Amino acid sequence: MSDDKVNQLLRKGELIRRGPYPEFTWPAVIVGWFLGAVIAVSISYAALKLGFSIEGSELAAILGWGILRGLMGRTSIVENNINQTIASAVNGASSGIMFSVPALFILSNKPGLESVADFNVPLMIFACITGAFIGLAFVIPLRKQMIDFQRLPYPGGIAVATILKSPGAGIRKSVYLFGAALLSGAVYLLLSLKGIEDINVGGLINSAFSSADDPAATPLISSRYSLIFFASLMTIGVGFLSGKGGFWFGAGGFICYWFLSPMLSIVGTDEVKTLVESPLAMRGKIYKPTGIGMLIGAALGGIIMAFPLIRSAITSMSKASNDKNDESAHRDELPIWLLAIAIVLGAGILIFLAKQSASEMTLGLAAAMALLGTLWIWIAGVIVAECVGRTNWSPLSGMTLIAVTILIVIANSGLDKPQTIISSLVVGAAICLAISQASDMMLDLKSGYLVGGVPRRQQMAQFVGAWLGPCIVIGLMFLLHYGAQPKTETVAGKTPAPITAPAGENAPEALNPAGNSQSAETSAAAPIVKEAPRAGFGSEKLPAPQADALASVIEGIVEGNVPTYRYVAGGGLGFLLAISGLGGIGVMVALGFYMPFNIVLTYTIGCILRIVSDKTAGRKFSEQVGIPIAAGLIVGEALIGVAIAMQKVFWPTADVSEATSQLLQIASQTLSVWI
Amino acid sequence: MNIIGQMLLWAGFLSGSLATVLNVEDDKIPWSTIPWGWYLASVSICVVGIVLLRLGRTSTVESTEESTASLSEIRGSLLNLLKNTQQMSGQMDELAPSEMTVFIDDVLSPDCYIFAEGRNAITTEMGLQKFADVMTHFSAAERAVNRAWSAAADGYVDEAKTCVDRAVSMFEDAYQELG
Structure with a gap:
C-alpha cells in the first residue's frame, strides 16, 4: 500500500499499522504466565472447596485483552491468542492435579495408609510436567483430523475466538457478546447466592397438578424421569454452539432416563426398581460405569475407524510440506518426528519416575506402569479431545479412574498397599495432567484456527505454559493442606512427645500411651494433647470433593471392588456404535450415559434453539447474532465462576452481598461503556 | 436396507443397554450381574444392523447422482472462493482495513461455509486420500483468510x-x- 493511500486512509480515521504482525512475543508469554498463575490459584482453590473446576481460556482472553491492549498498548488479536493459550496451559494443571493428588492426603487418614502422604514432592511435580508434555505430543498430530477435516465445533474455542475478535467485529456483535455475558453472569451470581443449582420442572409440574385432597396420589411425572434442568445459561450457550451435532449427546441421556429407567421399573429386580426412583444413585451406580465403558469402547472403535483418515492426514501433511511452492506450509505444525521423540523420551522418564516413586518398585513393574500409562494417555487423549470438541465437556474423571484402576492392578502385584497407592497416583497424576492438557490444547487450537493463529506457535506456547501449572498448583496444595493443620497445644505439665489419635472425622480426645482415651478431668496431672477434628484435605474446610471421590474409589480398587463387567459390556456397545459408520456417535451417546441428566437436558435446549434458529431465521442470523450471544453466555458464567473462586481465595471474609452489588455495578458500567 | 439396518442397530443397542444395566450387582459372582446370553444376542442384532448399513452405504455410493451434485456444488463454491480472493488480492492496495473485514465476512465466508458443509462428497466421489489432500489446502486457505x-x-x-x-x-x- 502506498504512503499516499495510507495517509488518505488515516485521514478517514482508519487504523493503519505497518510491519510484522505480533504473535508469539515476550509480552504475550509473560502476561500469559501471570494470568495463568492467578487463574490457576483461584480455580484450584474453588476445585478443592466446591468440587468444580472451570476452563480459564475465556477469562485469560478478556484479561489479556485488557492488559495487553489497555495497559501495554499492544495491538494484535493473535498475540492475545498466544496469551490465552499460555494462561490456559498453566491453568490446565488445576483440574488435573486437584482431582488426583489430594487423594493421597485424604487416604493418609485411613489406618495403615498414613505413609501415603509422604510422597516425593519434586518427583510428583516432575511426573505432572512429564505427563503434560506427553499428552500434548500425542494430541497435536490430531489437530488436522479433528479441526481441519472433521471440523468439530469446540464450543469453548468458538467462545474464546469471539472474544479475541471482538475489537474488530463491530459494535453490534460486541453488544450481543457483552450483553449476554452480563445477563449470564448476573443470573449465575444470583443463583449462586440463592444456592440454586437446578430447576426441578418435574417437581413443579407435579405440585401444580397435584390434588390437595390426596397428597399420596401417584405424581404426574415420576422422579425416575429426572425432569430437572441444570440452572446454567452457559450450558444453553454450549448447546447452541454445538448445534445439531450435539443431538447424540442428548440422545445418550434420554436413552438412560426416558427409556432404560422406565423399562427397568417394569422388568428390573426389586433392588433396581428402587434405585431407578433415585436418578442420582442410578447414575453413580449403573449409568456412569456403563458410560465409562462405552467411552472407552467408542474411542477404540473410533481410532480404528479414523485410522485411514489419520494416515491420509499425515500423508497429506508431508506432501504439503514437500511442496516447494509453499514455503510456509511445513512451518505450520510442529514436526511429527519431534513429537515422537517427546513421547519416547516422556515414556522413558515416566519409567524412571515410577521406579523412584516406591522403594520396592522393580524395573519391570515400573516399565509396565509407565508404558501402559503412556498408551492410556493416547487413548484417553483421543476420547477427551473428541468429547470436548463435540460438547465442551471432558470426561476427565472417568478417564483418570480407568488409568488409576489399571495402574493399581499392575502395582498391586508386587507392592504393599501404601506403595501401590503412591506409585499409582504418581503415574496417575501424570496421566490426569496429560488428558487435561490434551483437551485444552485442542480447544485453543480451534480458537487459533478461527482467528488465524499459526498452529505451530500455539503448540509451542502450550509447552511454554504447561510446565508452570504443576509447580504452582502443587505448591498451593501443600500450603493449604499443611496450613490447615491444627497446632498441638499442651494444657498442663511439660510438653511430652505427643501421641495423637489417628485423625478421624471426630477425634476430640488424645490417646494415652496405652491407647486408651482420657479426659482432662480424669487425668489432671498428665499432659493432655488436644487434637482438633480432621484438618486439611477431606475436612469440612477443604473437602476436595473430586479427590475424595477418587480416594474412595481407590480404596475400592485396592480391595478388588471394580465393576469391570459393566465396563466391558458398555465397551462392547460403544465399540459397535463407533464402527457403525454414523459419524462419531459412539463417543457422544457414551458421554450422554456418563454425564448428569440435568446438564444433558439444559444442553439440549441450546441445541434445539440453534436448529430452530438456523431453520427459521437462517444461518446468517445464527452467525451474526446467535453465536456472539451464546459465546457471551459462556463467558459471563465462566467469569463469575472465577470471580467467586477469587473472592474465596483473596477476600475469604468479605461480605458477599456487598461484593455482589459492587460487581453488578461494575458490570453494568462496563456494558454502558460498550454500548 | 438402510432403514432395516438402522432399526436393527438401535434395537440391538437398546436391548444390549438394558441387559447391561438390568441388575445392580451380584455380590457373590460380580460377572454374572450381566445376563451375557441376552447381551450377546443383542450385540449380534446390532452387528447385523451395522453390516446392512454398510452394505446400504456401498450401494448408495454407487448411485452417485446426489453426491455428484454435491461435488459440483462444492466445486462451484471453491471456484467462487478462488475468484473472490484473487479479486481481493488485486484490490488490497485500495481497500481500507474495515472494507477488508467486511469483504471477508460478506463475500468469502458464505462460500467457505458451503464448501465445508458439503466436503464429505469428496470422500464419496474421490476417496479418502483426495479428501485429505483437498482439505489440507482448503483449511490452510481458510485459516489464512481468518488471519x-x-x-x-x-x-x-x-x-x-x-x-x-x-x-x-x-x-x-x-x-x-479437486480437479
Missing part, C-alpha cells in the same frame, strides 16, 4: 495482504486437487 481478517481488524495491512495472497495460492492448490 487476514484479524490483521485487517488490527490495521496491519501488510500482513493482511500477505495472508490473502497465501489464501489465493492455497485455494488454487485445493481447486487443482
